[in-house]
Structures are given as structure tokens and as C-alpha cells.
Amino acid sequence: xxxxxxxxxxxxxxxxxxxxxxxxxxxxxxxxxxxxxxxxxxxxxxxxxxxxxxxxxxxxxxxxxxxxxxxxxxxxxxxxxxxxxxxxxxxxxxxxxxxxxxxxxxxxxxxxxxxxxxxxxxxxxxxxxxxxxxxxxxxxxxxxxxxxxxxxxxxxxxxxxxxxxxxxxxxxxxxxxxxxxxxxxxxxxxxxxxxxxxxxxxxxxxxxxxxxxxxxxxxxxxxxxxxxxxxxxxxxxxxxxxxxxxxxxxxxxxxxxxxxxxxxxxxxxxxxxxxxxxxxxxxxxxxxxxxxxxxxxxxxxxxxxxxxxxxxxxxxxxxxxxxxxxxxxxxxxxxxxxxxxxxxxxxxxxxxxxxxxxxxxxxxxxxxxxxxxxxxxxxx
Numbered sequence: 001x002x003x004x005x006x007x008x009x010x011x012x013x014x015x016x017x018x019x020x021x022x023x024x025x026x027x028x029x030x031x032x033x034x035x036x037x038x039x040x041x042x043x044x045x046x047x048x049x050x051x052x053x054x055x056x057x058x059x060x061x062x063x064x065x066x067x068x069x070x071x072x073x074x075x076x077x078x079x080x081x082x083x084x085x086x087x088x089x090x091x092x093x094x095x096x097x098x099x100x101x102x103x104x105x106x107x108x109x110x111x112x113x114x115x116x117x118x119x120x121x122x123x124x125x126x127x128x129x130x131x132x133x134x135x136x137x138x139x140x141x142x143x144x145x146x147x148x149x150x151x152x153x154x155x156x157x158x159x160x161x162x163x164x165x166x167x168x169x170x171x172x173x174x175x176x177x178x179x180x181x182x183x184x185x186x187x188x189x190x191x192x193x194x195x196x197x198x199x200x201x202x203x204x205x206x207x208x209x210x211x212x213x214x215x216x217x218x219x220x221x222x223x224x225x226x227x228x229x230x231x232x233x234x235x236x237x238x239x240x241x242x243x244x245x246x247x248x249x250x251x252x253x254x255x256x257x258x259x260x261x262x263x264x265x266x267x268x269x270x271x272x273x274x275x276x277x278x279x280x281x282x283x284x285x286x287x288x289x290x291x292x293x294x295x296x297x298x299x300x301x302x303x304x305x306x307x308x309x310x311x312x313x314x315x316x317x318x319x320x321x322x323x324x325x326x327x328x329x330x331x332x333x334x335x336x337x338x339x340x341x342x343x344x345x346x347x348x349x350x351x352x353x354x355x356x357x358x359x360x361x362x363x364x365x366x367x368x369x370x371x372x373x374x375x376x377x378x379x380x
Contacts, residue, residue, distance in 0.1 A: 064111025068104040083109050099273050101379055131176035135167050143348040146275060147290055148175040195224070195240035203235050214241050219343060267375035268307075268338070268366070270356055272300060275348045277338075277356065279366060286369065289362050292341070292351035300354050300378060305332040307374040310367065314339075318353055328363035332376040339363055 066077055074097045078085045087109045089097045100106075133144055141164045145155040152164060158174050167173075199210060207230040211218045218230055224240045227233070264282020271278075272293050279287035294300040311329040315322075316339075327340035338356040340363030341347075351357060358366065 064108050066106045066108060068100050068102055068106065070102050072100070074098070074100050074106075077106060081108050099271075099380060131174065133173045133175045135169055135171040135173065137169050139167070140346075140349075141167060143290075143346070144173065144175070146348045150175065196243045197241035199239045199241055201233050201235055201237040201239060205233065205235075206230070207233060210239065216241065216243075217343070266370065267377060268370060270300070270338075270376065270378040271380075272302070272378065273380045275350065277358065277366075279369060287362065287365060289359065290348040292344070292347050292349055292357035294352050294354040295350045298353045300352070300356065301333055301336050302378045302380065303333075305336075305376045305378070307332055307370050307372050307376060310372065312367075321353070327360055328358075328367040330367060330370065338366065338376070 066081070068077070074088060075085050077100075078088045081088075085097060088106065091107055091109045133148065135144070141155060141161075142152050145152045148155075150158075155173070155175070156162070156164060161167075197214065199214070201210075207218050207221055207227075211221055220242065221227070221239065222230065224242055233239075264280075264284065266279070266281050269278045269280060270276075270291065270293065275290055275293060277287070277289055277291045278285050307330050309331045313325045313327050314329045315324045316326045316329075317323070323343065325342075327342070329337050329339040331337045336354055336356075338358060340360035341357040342360060344351055344357070347357065347359065
């Protein structure tokens with residue numbers, strides 16, 4: 001005989017054995033509520049964990065190589081891998097540890113990747129000439145500091161200098177703390193050079209006319225006479241004229257192209273913060289030099305571009321300048337170009353209207369090395 005509390009299977013699915021009481025309904029509601037809470041917790045955990053797993057996969061795309069992500073700094077990356085900040089910077093050829101960019105691949109010191117890439121540690125050798133730098137004509141302390149990966153205050157402190165504007169030709173500066181302070185020998189100090197000619201300014205003279213007459217540049221006259229600009233002249237003024245010094249014989253140097261892979265990918269990297277240009281062939285730098293890019297008022301464009309039109313020489317004009325025969329011109333974006341420079345020697349300092357100024361001989365090398373289509377990467 002069927003008991004009162006026994007029901008068909010179909011009834012068991014919808015009707016509880018003891019009736020649909022308020023207490024039972026409350027219990028079912030509580031159970032349903034906690035089931036939903038558990039489901040939400042599981043979804044929340046998944047939402048937090050999955051991005052970390054994806055990020056970890058992105059950052060660690062290769063064993064021993066870290067790919068820089070948005071918001072990361074070099075010091076934070078060094079702490080993450082428990083390596084020294086200086087070691088990480090030197091191992092990756094980074095001059096300014098405050099400048100890294102998203103997507104940059106960093107080789108971690110002591111990892112298997114560091115052995116594979118075999119990047120030389122810059123601190124193994126002394127900078128400059130065995131740790132010293134001899135001041136030449138046109139040099140400035142700020143430029144010397146940049147060229148030797150130092151700050152100006154460090155260079156001043158290292159050499160006991162108080163005035164950053166007072167140096168002289170032939171002065172020997174210490175550019176490494178691992179060498180003894182430079183000893184100043186009055187007998188070896190550069191002697192003041194007498195002018196070859198003294199010219200007295202006449203009515204209607206211009207600096208350009210005087211420069212053309214004596215076969216020197218306007219810039220050389222400005223520097224030799226301490227003139228702030230080409231209009232700072234008056235009748236009767238005495239100008240010192242120096243004959244141009246013959247260019248020194250080129251010093252034979254090892255050709256880095258010999259060690260570069262013949263089929264290595266070629267691209268040009270311009271670092272606006274360091275004011276440097278590096279020509280890469282594979283993983284070999286075939287050219288590394290200081291350049292002058294755009295000033296704050298006329299900055300150089302940033303991004304990834306490619307070499308387009310090339311000219312062995314071209315006249316360039318614009319607001320405030322008219323430069324005939326600019327050599328080895330390579331346009332990479334609109335009116336922005338890499339080219340040789342004959343009107344100044346202040347490389348390492350922003351000077352241009354947006355183009356990348358190079359020494360003429362180095363621009364000639366780059367012009368012949370980089371065919372149209374070569375990538376140009378400009379960044380801070």
C-alpha cells in the first residue's frame with residue numbers, strides 16, 4: 001500500500017515530501033543565495049588570475065629576456081629579478097636608466113639569455129682615453145659629460161670644478177672615478193694662439209662678407225671674437241681672424257661591418273634623450289655617434305619610419321636659415337631628414353629645426369650603408 005508521504009517521481013520533482021512550508025522555502029532561498037555567492041567568487045578569482053597568467057606569458061616571452069610593459073621602470077624590473085640596476089643597464093647598453101620604452105627587450109644579467117647574447121659589460125673598460133678626456137676647441141662640459149654617460153654635476157665634482165663654463169683647450173678631465181685626478185702641468189697647457197690677421201670693420205661690412213673674404217665661416221668668426229650674433233658689429237671694431245686649421249689625418253679604426261652578419265636586419269636608432277644615433281646590422285652596432293636633433297621649439301618627430309628620398313647634397317631653407325649644399329640627405333618622414341652638418345660642431349646638444357644633424361663623414365657612411373626603406377626608429 002502506498003504511504004501518504006510516497007509520491008510519483010514526477011511529483012517528487014516539484015513537491016517536497018512534507019509540503020511547501022514557509023521554513024522550507026526560507027532554507028531553499030538561503031541555499032540558492034550562497035550558491036550564487038560561491039559562483040560570483042569563482043568568477044572574481046578567475047578574472048584576477050587570468051590576466052596575471054597572460055601578463056606573465058607576455059613578459060617572459062623568452063627565458064632570461066624581459067619585455068617592458070606599460071608603467072614599468074628599470075629599477076622595478078631590477079628588483080623583480082634581484083639584480084643590480086647598474087648591471088641591468090650596462091648589460092643592455094642603456095645610458096640613461098630612467099628611459100625605457102614599452103616593448104623593449106631586456107636581457108637579465110646571469111641568465112641563459114645573457115650568455116647567448118654575450119653583451120659586453122661597459123664597465124670592464126675605462127671610458128675616454130684610459131679614463132681621461134682632453135678638452136678640444138668647441139668642447140663643453142655638458143657635451144663631455146653626455147658623451148661619457150655622466151651627469152654634469154658628477155663631472156664637475158669628479159674634477160673639483162665649480163664653474164661649468166670655465167674650461168680650456170688641452171685641459172685634462174677625469175671621466176672615471178677609477179683613475180687618479182688629472183695633474184695640471186702649466187708647461188703642457190695650451191698657449192693662447194695669436195690671430196693670423198686683425199681686421200678693422202668698415203662701413204657697410206657684414207660678417208658674411210668678412211668670412212667670405214678670409215675664407216672662414218661665420219661661426220668661426222663668432223667663436224673667435226666672442227660675438228653673440230652676426231649683427232653685433234660696429235665700424236672700427238677689431239676682429240681676430242684665424243686661418244682654418246688643416247684637418248687631422250684619419251686614424252685607421254677597426255671596421256665593425258666586418259663582424260656584423262651580412263644578412264643582419266639594418267635599422268637606424270635615434271635616441272633623443274641621449275642625443276645619439278646607432279646604426280644596427282643584426283645585433284652589431286656598425287655606427288654609434290652623437291648627433292644634434294630638434295630643439296624644444298622645433299622637436300624631432302618620434303616613431304618608426306623608413307628612409308625615403310636621398311640626395312647627395314641639397315639646399316635647405318626655412319625660417320631664419322638658408323643652407324646651400326647640405327650633404328648626404330636622407331628623408332625619413334615629411335620634411336624630417338638625417339644629413340651631414342658643416343655649420344656647427346656642437347653634437348650631443350639639440351640644435352636643429354627637427355632634422356638629425358650628423359658629422360659630415362659619418363653622414364656619408366650612413367648614406368651609403370642605408371638603402372631606401374631602411375627603418376628609422378626615433379624615441380626618447
